Amino acid sequence: VPVRLLTTDAQLREFYRRKYQWIMVDEYQDVNYAQYQLISLLAPGGDNEADANLCVIGDPDQAIYGFRGADVRFINAFQEDYPNAVLFRLKKSYRCTDSILQASGHVIKSNEKALSESVMQGMSSGVKLKIVENSTDKSEAEYVARAIEEMMGGLRFFSMDSSITQGNQE
DSSP, X not given: OHHHHHHHOHHHHHHHHHHOOOEEESSGGGXXXXXXXXXXXXXXXXXXXXXXXXXXXXXXXXXXXXXXXXXXXXXXXXXXXXXXXXXXXXXXXXXXXXXXHHHHHHHXXXXXXXXXXXXXEEESSOOXXXXXXXXXXXXXXXXXXXXXXXXXXXXXXXXXXXXXXXXXXX
């Protein structure tokens, strides 16, 4: 409904453009079509719209919400939609270690649609990775749940009875 109203009512659209002169969108890789349209109406792009006052943060390699309508094509088209936008690329992660980033880089590189040029640098101290193959998505989910439960020292009485954990909290 907001998109329809802003599309059909130029006066209302201008009212909201003046009211919200700056727009910031986090996780832009996960916007859906309605959200994309709303952003486009409030902060129009194009060569003549140098002052769109739009800041978006996102990573096309982290687009995970396609199941709910998100479309990675919108972030991939951002520079075309907003040709005057300045692009900043994060070169170092302050949340992940090198080992995690390198492992994820291998997964991303196996995706033929991935746009990443290279894996960013991470923090030097790392964690050991354990790669486990599971036969089904349900067995993978159960493995992850059991591993978390074991790390936490067991969350339920059944955990000790079924030998998921010894019940020791560390």
